[in-house]
Each structure stands twice: as structure tokens, then as C-alpha cells.
Amino acid sequence: MNEEKGHKHPISQAIRELTDIFQEMGFSLADGPEMTNDYDNFEVLNFGEDHPARDMQDTFWLKPEGSQMLLRTQTSTVQVPYMLENKPPIRIFVPGKVYRNEATDSTHEMQFYQVEGLAVDKGITLEHLKGTLLTLLQRFFNDENIEVRFRPGYFPFVEPGVELDMKYKGKWIELLGAGMVHPNVLRNGGIDPKKYSGFAFGMGIDRIIMIRHNSNDVRKHYDGDLRFVNQF
Amino acid sequence: MKVSYNWLQEYFEEKLPTPEELGELLTFHAYEVEEIEKVDSDYALDIDVLPNRSSDSMSHRGIAREVATLLGRKMKYDPLLGETLEVEESEKFKVEVEDKRLCSRYAIAVIEGVKVGPSPDWLKSALEVLGQRSINNIVDATNYVMLNTGQPLHAFDANKLEGKEKKIVIRNAKKNEKITTLTEDEYELDSGTLLIVDGNADTGIGIAGVKGGNIAEVDKNTKDIAIESAHFDFASVRKTAQKLKLWTEASTRFQNNPSQHLVGYALADVVELILDLAGGEVEGAVDVCIPEKDKEPVSVTLSQINNLLGTSLSQKNVAGIFDRFDFEYEAKDDVFTVTPPFERTDINIYEDLIEEIGRVHGYEHLEARQLPESNTAPYIHKEFSYADKVRNILVGAGYSEVLGYTFRAHGDYEVISGAASDKTFLRIGLSCGIGKYLESNSKMAPLFGLERVKLFELGRVFPKSGEYVALAIGVSGKKTDKILDETKKVLERELGIKIPENSKEGILEINFSKLLEKLPEAKNYEGFEQNLTPYKDFSLYPFVLRDTAVWIPSSVDEKEILNVIEEHGGKLLINKTKFDEFEKGGKMSYAYHLVFQSNERTLTDDEVNKIMGDITLKLNAKKGFEVR
Numbered sequence: 039m040n041e042e043k044g045h046k047h048p049i050s051q052a053i054r055e056l057t058d059i060f061q062e063m064g065f066s067l068a069d070g071p072e073m074t075n076d077y078d079n080f081e082v083l084n085f086g087e088d089h090p091a092r093d094m095q096d097t098f099w100l101k102p103e104g105s106q107m108l109l110r111t112q113t114s115t116v117q118v119p120y121m122l123e124n125k126p127p128i129r130i131f132v133p134g135k136v137y138r139n140e141a142t143d144s145t146h147e148m149q150f151y152q153v154e155g156l157a158v159d160k161g162i163t164l165e166h167l168k169g170t171l172l173t174l175l176q177r178f179f180n181d182e183n184i185e186v187r188f189r190p191g192y193f194p195f196v197e198p199g200v201e202l203d204m205k206y207k208g209k210w211i212e213l214l215g216a217g218m219v220h221p222n223v224l225r226n227g228g229i230d231p232k233k234y235s236g237f238a239f240g241m242g243i244d245r246i247i248m249i250r251h252n253s254n255d256v257r258k259h260y261d262g263d264l265r266f267v268n269q270f
Numbered sequence: 271m272k273v274s275y276n277w278l279q280e281y282f283e284e285k286l287p288t289p290e291e292l293g294e295l296l297t298f299h300a301y302e303v304e305e306i307e308k309v310d311s312d313y314a315l316d317i318d319v320l321p322n323r324s325s326d327s328m329s330h331r332g333i334a335r336e337v338a339t340l341l342g343r344k345m346k347y348d349p350l351l352g353e354t355l356e357v358e359e360s361e362k363f364k365v366e367v368e369d370k371r372l373c374s375r376y377a378i379a380v381i382e383g384v385k386v387g388p389s390p391d392w393l394k395s396a397l398e399v400l401g402q403r404s405i406n407n408i409v410d411a412t413n414y415v416m417l418n419t420g421q422p423l424h425a426f427d428a429n430k431l432e433g434k435e436k437k438i439v440i441r442n443a444k445k446n447e448k449i450t451t452l453t454e455d456e457y458e459l460d461s462g463t464l465l466i467v468d469g470n471a472d473t474g475i476g477i478a479g480v481k482g483g484n485i486a487e488v489d490k491n492t493k494d495i496a497i498e499s500a501h502f503d504f505a506s507v508r509k510t511a512q513k514l515k516l517w518t519e520a521s522t523r524f525q526n527n528p529s530q531h532l533v534g535y536a537l538a539d540v541v542e543l544i545l546d547l548a549g550g551e552v553e554g555a556v557d558v559c560i561p562e563k564d565k566e567p568v569s570v571t572l573s574q575i576n577n578l579l580g581t582s583l584s585q586k587n588v589a590g591i592f593d594r595f596d597f598e599y600e601a602k603d604d605v606f607t608v609t610p611p612f613e614r615t616d617i618n619i620y621e622d623l624i625e626e627i628g629r630v631h632g633y634e635h636l637e638a639r640q641l642p643e644s645n646t647a648p649y650i651h652k653e654f655s656y657a658d659k660v661r662n663i664l665v666g667a668g669y670s671e672v673l674g675y676t677f678r679a680h681g682d683y684e685v686i687s688g689a690a691s692d693k694t695f696l697r698i699g700l701s702c703g704i705g706k707y708l709e710s711n712s713k714m715a716p717l718f719g720l721e722r723v724k725l726f727e728l729g730r731v732f733p734k735s736g737e738y739v740a741l742a743i744g745v746s747g748k749k750t751d752k753i754l755d756e757t758k759k760v761l762e763r764e765l766g767i768k769i770p771e772n773s774k775e776g777i778l779e780i781n782f783s784k785l786l787e788k789l790p791e792a793k794n795y796e797g798f799e800q801n802l803t804p805y806k807d808f809s810l811y812p813f814v815l816r817d818t819a820v821w822i823p824s825s826v827d828e829k830e831i832l833n834v835i836e837e838h839g840g841k842l843l844i845n846k847t848k849f850d851e852f853e854k855g856g857k858m859s860y861a862y863h864l865v866f867q868s869n870e871r872t873l874t875d876d877e878v879n880k881i882m883g884d885i886t887l888k889l890n891a892k893k894g895f896e897v898r
Contacts, residue, residue, distance in 0.1 A: 042668055043665055043666060043668060044664065044665045044666075044667070044668050044669040044670035044671070044724060045665065045670040045671065046661050046662075046665050046670075046671050047670075047671040047672065047673050048801075049673055050658075050661055050671060050673075051798070051801055053654075054658055054795070054798050055798065055800060057654070057795060058795070058798075060648075061648045063640075063641060063644075064641065064643070064644030064646075064647075064648055065648060066648040066649045066651065067648075067651035067654050068651070069651070069653070069654075071730075071737050072676075072730050072732075072737065073683070073696070073732055073737050087505075088504065088505035088508070098685045098686075098688055099685065099686045099687075100683050100684065100685055100686065100696075101683070101684045101685070101686055103686055107683075109676070109685075109696075127644070127645070127646070129641070129644060129648070135676075135729075135730070137676070139685075139687070139688035140688075148675075148677070148688070149675065149676055149677075157641060161577065162641075163577065163578060163579060163580030163639070164578065164579050164580050164628065164633075164636055165579070165580030165581075165636050165637050165638070165639040166580065166639050166640070166641050168636050168637070168638040168639065169637070169638040169639040169640045169641070170640070170641060171638075172638040173640065180800065180802060186638065187298075187633070187634060188633035188634075188636065189297060189298055189302065189633070190298075190299065190300060190301060190320065190625070190629045190633075191320065192320040192321050192322045192323075197619070197621040197622060197624075197625055198578075198579075198621070198624060198625030198628050198629070199625070200633065201302075218578055218621070220621070221619065221621055235577065235578055250802065251802075251803065251804055251805040252804045252805055253805035254807065259673065260673055260674065260675055262672040262673075262674055262703065262706070262707030262710065262711070262725070263707075263710070263711070264670055264672075264711045264714070264718055264723070264725075265714065265717065265718075265808040266805075266808070267670050267671065267672060268670060268718055269803070269805050269806065269808075270801060270803070270805075
């Protein structure tokens with residue numbers, strides 16, 4: 039009985055699936071540290087000095103106070119360091135763990151997984167973003183009937199910024215934030231925004247698992263309970 | 271933020287689309303309308319204004335301006351194109367601003383001889399639709415003009431201030447200085463809080479940009495009033511509101527940095543409304559101001575627009591959209607030079623203009639276009655490739671993967687606040703978590719039909735020496751070191767490398783990052799099967815474990831036992847595992863663990879005994895069967 043196979047965590051399964059989908063679209067996997075600082079997590083991503091996200095409430099800041107160290111709040115933290123080390127064309131995806139200092143409930147966790155997508159090249163447009171996301175979702179959900187639509191959205195590191203809704207099994211679901219990489223972010227990455235443009239998006243991996251498998255509590259992803267894991 | 275549909279209608283000659291249509295229009299082109307509620311003969315639209323638009327759109331005027339653009343209509347009137355207050359300098363009031371960086375403009379208008387009373391019905395109901403309470407005609411007028419223009423306003427009872435010549439001072443609070451607000455809540459302040467002070471008495475009469483104090487409250491006997499219209503530093507207001515945990519209509523507006531120009535227009539509007547509702551005469555005004563810089567024009571070319579959006583808009587299309595905004599612009603060949611109106615503090619670079627064009631044109635018109643074929647093949651990520659391989663090896667050896675919490679009771683790095691109070695440190699290893707998960711899952715092992723629990727985790731840990739990826743493998747029960755040793759050998763064989771770490775008390779923890787350094791570059795990722803199985807909620811009630819062992823003739827298939835068990839175990843039998851079988855004298859013995867559990871309640875012994883009795887009876891009834 040112990041010779042029976044075990045189970046890979048659904049997050050790991052999803053990341054493995056996403057890796058194939060992204061690779062086929064020419065994206066390479068990249069990563070970065072979870073423990074970082076104010077500069078990499080906020081400053082270079084165009085969060086103004088007084089941006090509310092820099093306040094205590096959303097971010098896990100680390101002691102000693104004033105050290106500016108924190109747990110990354112988004113996988114976007116990988117964008118600028120990657121740009122500084124690699125010239126365009128850039129196509130990367132970054133699956134990883136992120137942290138938010140907020141009350142937990144069935145749809146909110148202090149830690150969860152995101153996958154970032156970033157493409158920088160000459161002539162990248164908002165239409166490429168739409169096409170890339172549509173393919174990604176149709177593949178992951180194994181459903182060619184999926185539709186996507188944009189709504190205006192706001193994130194400091196993109197301009198224009200959009201929210202993406204997905205029509206899945208006949209219902210529209212708010213899914214993720216995205217947009218065209220803000221010129222300040224490109225400049226911080228040593229890339230001339232007059233020559234290059236790019237898109238970026240961040241999608242919750244926990245969320246797409248919950249939608250696809252119809253599960254209802256994100257906290258179950260992290261409490262080490264085989265009653266959850268062994269179903270995958 | 272809530273806005274009234276009828277109030278928006280006042281901005282337009284023509285009938286607006288239905289509230290639902292308007293909600294849809296705003297959601298897909300500007301910001302999300304989250305809810306539409308019918309209130310009497312009106313509708314309240316709850317709008318989640320985006321952070322970059324909160325400087326210009328936190329008002330009925332702001333939303334009406336947006337609606338005008340999206341519908342391509344003209345507004346009937348615009349409070350921000352009206353008159354600012356043109357009156358004499360007040361002889362009775364002086365204003366002194368200590369730090370003009372925190373308060374770049376402070377204006378008051380003084381009205382004498384007002385009659386405080388209830389508001390007229392139109393005003394009461396306008397406020398009620400938005401869920402606000404009517405207080406009196408003066409306070410209601412300040413709220414109404416704020417909701418209309420986005421500029422917070424406040425009225426003081428002039429006669430409750432000390433001295434003949436009144437003096438208002440805007441200064442930082444002293445350490446431990448106290449103030450009691452209009453709602454009779456006392457707050458202790460610190461030097462980071464900007465305070466509005468009765469200069470002659472040196473007492474606080476308001477927390478700047480947040481809330482008024484009770485000392486100079488307007489009441490039914492009030493005769494003379496001073497109305498404040500000011501511009502405070504947005505970051506300072508936000509910090510104060512946060513520190514005091516006091517978020518108000520005023521603070522939410524100020525913290526989004528509305529234009530300083532609103533101050534003058536709103537003051538003129540509120541004076542006019544108060545004279546109309548409560549009578550009185552304007553004594554004069556004071557306006558202390560360091561004017562903000564005029565907005566710089568922003569230029570964008572047609573090709574910049576199309577290159578970022580992917581569209582093929584013409585010069586005429588773009589000009590048409592700027593016309594709908596009523597933006598002041600010059601078009602020369604393919605270059606548009608736009609001077610945004612003062613309230614659009616969010617438009618500063620050409621990409622901001624492209625967003626305006628894109629959303630008004632409509633994102634629904636964008637094609638879903640694939641990226642061109644990439645010239646370079648994606649590279650294989652070494653860490654992920656080996657991590658995935660290790661996962662596959664361990665899953666093949668019967669281990670299940672868990673992802674634990676980073677936050678633990680001990681460690682080298684601690685968070686400043688948040689997390690559970692007993693788990694404020696970042697984990698320095700994975701063993702502690704794996705140990706706990708082994709223990710909790712062992713109690714449920716029969717549910718999974720497992721003799722022992724086997725787990726692993728791959729994840730980042732945070733010791734003083736620096737973040738790295740660790741791998742921990744754990745086994746419950748006895749003789750765990752032997753099992754872990756075998757697993758380690760499998761890993762070593764598959765990876766072709768020695769693993770220096772040894773297991774301890776049922777857990778083998780490996781520095782995966784270090785191991786990786788010795789491994790060659792990865793060539794590929796291993797295959798997988800897409801798993802689309804829907805998840806089923808598991809029961810949170812305790813389970814009951816029973817065993818049964820049966821002799822049957824060797825010639826009979828084991829299936830016959832299982833059929834009886836399944837039939838009589840019913841819905842409550844959720845798992846059965848064979849744990850023993852042997853042959854003796856032409857008979858076979860089979861033994862099973864049976865697990866019973868309900869989704870709705872805790873099972874009683876009697877209940878399970880009855881089912882077991884039933885199973886035994888039915889098994890014994892079969893020829894040559896004997897329950898041991």
C-alpha cells in the first residue's frame with residue numbers, strides 16, 4: 039500500500055502545466071528571491087514614495103524597522119532585475135510565492151502563488167497581451183470556448199492598465215490585472231521606452247486552480263492536509 | 271463611492287441611458303460600477319473609482335464629466351467652469367499657515383446672520399439616496415457641495431472661537447495634544463498630525479483634512495459661520511487617517527490629491543447655496559495660497575498610439591476622442607499636443623493619453639493577436655527542471671507534496687506586524703512544518719488507506735546566512751530512518767549525485783540550492799498528465815475505523831467479500847483497505863480496515879456496530895464464509 043504513488047501539490051502541477059503552455063509561446067521560466075526590499079518591490083516598479091501599498095497594512099515588512107526589507111508582494115519584483123541582465127527581446131514567466139499582510143478568509147491568504155508574464159520587444163501591443171492571455175487560459179482550462187475581455191484597471195507599473203475577465207462555462211469571472219509596461223519601469227530596467235514596448239500580467243495560481251477544480255477555500259492549499267492534496 | 275442617478279441627470283439636457291446601461295458603460299470604459307440600488311425614485315450607483323482617477327472622479331461632477339465623454343454629449347453646466355468667490359478680504363478673520371508644504375491653500379468665507387434649520391426636502395433626499403444623514407442646512411450644504419465637486423468643506427461656528435479678531439492657525443499638533451471630534455470621540459495626536467487651531471485659544475478645532483472638532487460645531491443657535499475650503503498634502507492626510515484609524519469622506523478625497531483649483535470653485539458654490547438655504551450676508555473671505563503649477567501640455571503622435579494599443583486609428587478618430595473629452599489640444603500633422611484640464615492630475619506622460627484613447631475607443635475592439643514567432647528557443651530553467659524531477663521521483667515513491675506556511679514561531683527574520691501573533695518569524699528550515707503535517711495526517715491515515723504518512727516539501731527558507739531552497743522528506747511510524755535511507759538512495763541514483771544530509775527523527779532535510787550547484791545544466795522538463803479532476807469537499811466530522819477478517823474457500827474470488835461489504839457498508843463506508851491475506855488448508859483469509867464517516871454528523875458507535883453486524887451476518891450467510 040505504501041508502494042502506491044503519492045500526489046503532487048496542485049500548485050506544483052499547475053506550474054508544470056503553465057511551463058509547457060508558456061514555452062510554446064516562447065516564454066522562459068525566471069525566478070527571484072521571496073525576501074527582498076522596498077527598492078525592488080516598489081521603487082523600481084513606479085510606486086510613488088507615498089503610494090498606499092508601501093504602508094504597513096498590505097506588506098510584510100521585516101525587522102529591524104527601517105531596514106526596508108520585506109517579503110515580495112508580487113512576482114513583478116522580478117521584472118527590473120531581469121531586464122537589467124537581459125536585453126530585449128524578453129519573454130519570461132515567473133511562477134512564485136508572494137505575501138500580503140491581510141486578514142485571511144476563504145479567498146484571501148497571507149501567502150499565495152502568482153505567475154507573472156512579461157514580454158518586451160519592438161512593436162509589442164495591447165492586442166498581443168489579449169492574444170497571449172486568451173491562449174494561456176484556453177490551454178490551462180482545456181476549453182476553446184473561453185473568451186476574454188479587458189476593462190480599465192490601474193497598477194503603478196503599467197500604463198495603460200487593464201483588468202481581464204474570462205468567460206468560462208458561460209460566466210464572466212474577474213481574473214487578473216495586466217497592462218503595457220510603464221515607461222519608467224522600462225527605463226529602470228535599462229530599456230529605452232522610445233524603441234521598445236512590453237506587456238506584463240500577474241495571475242493568481244491558487245485562483246485558477248480553484249476555478250478549474252471547483253474548490254472553495256484557498257487556505258486548504260497551505261495547511262498540509264492530505265485530504266486536500268490527495269484529491270489532485 | 272456612491273453617486274445618485276438623478277443627480278447625474280441634472281448635468282444633461284437629454285435623458286441618460288438606464289442606470290444599468292450607464293453602469294455597463296462606466297465599467298468597460300472607466301471604472302467599475304459594483305452595485306446599483308434603487309432608492310425611492312432614484313438609483314444609487316456604487317462606483318469603485320480607480321486610484322489614478324480618484325483625484326478627479328470622487329464627485330458627481332467627476333462622474334458626469336466621464337459620462338459626457340463616453341456618451342459624446344455636452345454637459346449642461348460645469349461647476350469647475352463657474353465663478354470663484356469674488357468678495358472683500360475678511361476684517362474679522364486672519365489665517366496663518368505654519369508649513370505651506372502641508373497646506374498649500376487655506377481659504378475661508380465668513381457669513382454672518384445665518385438661520386440654522388432643517389434642510390429642504392430636495393437636499394435631504396439627495397443625501398439620503400447616498401446613505402448620508404441630514405444634519406442641518408449648513409452642514410448639509412457643505413456635504414452637498416463636496417459630493418458635487420469633490421472638494422471637502424467644513425463650517426465652523428465663528429462665535430465659538432476666542433477673541434474679537436478671530437485667528438485660525440494651521441500647525442502640527444504637539445505631542446499628546448488631544449482633540450474631541452464632532453462625534454464626541456477623543457483622539458490623542460502626535461507631531462505628525464496637522465491641526466486646525468483657534469489661534470487665540472491655541473486649541474484644536476479640526477484634524478486637517480480628516481474631521482472637525484466639537485469646539486466650534488455649528489448648532490441650532492449658530493449665527494455667524496466660517497466655511498473652510500483648503501488643500502492639504504495628500505500623503506500627510508493619508509498618514510493621519512491611518513494612524514487614527516479615522517477614514518472619512520474628506521480624508522478619502524484629500525488623500526487622492528485633488529486639484530488645488532477645486533478650493534475656489536467649491537467655496538463659491540457653498541456660499542451661494544448657504545445664502546439661499548440659511549440667509550445671512552458674506553462678511554468677507556481669506557485665501558492663503560501658494561498656487562500649484564499649471565499643467566504642462568503632453569504630446570503624443572498617432573503612431574505612438576497605434577503602436578502601443580495595436581489599433582489602426584486615424585488622425586480623425588483620435589481628434590474625435592479628444593473632442594469628446596473636451597480637452598484643449600493642438601493637432602499638427604500626426605502630433606497631438608494636449609493640455610489636460612487642471613482636475614486631471616493623472617495625465618502627465620503620453621502613455622496616459624494613450625490609455626484615455628484606448629479605453630474611450632473601447633478595449634472590446636482590440637483583436638486577440640498572437641505574438642510573432644520567437645527567434646530564440648526558451649531556455650530550460652535548471653532549478654525548476656530538477657525540482658520537478660525530484661517531485662516526480664518522490665511522488666513515484668509514495669510521497670505526497672505539501673506547501674507549508676512561511677511563518678513560524680522561531681527564526682532569524684521577524685515581521686514587524688501582521689501574521690498570527692505566535693508565528694511572526696520566517697522559517698529557517700522545513701523540518702518543523704513537515705513534522706507537524708506528519709502528525710496531523712497520521713491521525714487520519716486510515717482515511718487514505720495508508721499504513722504510514724509520507725510527505726515532502728520543496729520551498730524557500732530564510733536563515734541569517736541567506737534565502738535558499740530546501741527539500742524536506744518525512745515519514746511517520748516506526749523504522750523511518752530505513753525508509754528515508756532507501757528514498758535518499760533512489761534520489762542519489764536518479765540525480766547521479768551524493769546527498770550529504772542524513773535523516774533525523776523521521777525527516778530528511780536537504781539544502782536543495784547547494785545540491786543544485788553540483789548538478790549539470792538541465793536539458794528538458796519531464797512530461798506530465800493534465801489533471802482536470804473536480805475537487806470534492808471532505809467531511810470535517812470524525813471517522814470511525816473498524817477491522818474485519820474473513821475465511822472463504824480458496825476457489826471463491828475475493829470480490830465476493832468486497833461486494834457484500836460495499837452493499838451493506840452503504841454511503842457511510844468511505845474507504846476500505848486490505849491489510850492481510852494468507853492461505854491455510856484450502857481456505858483464504860482476508861482482512862480489511864473499514865473507514866466510516868458522514869458529511870453531516872458525528873457517527874455513533876451504535877450506528878457503526880449495526881452496520882458491522884449487518885456485514886458480518888451477510889458474510890457468514892454465504893456458503894463457506896466465516897468471519898473470524
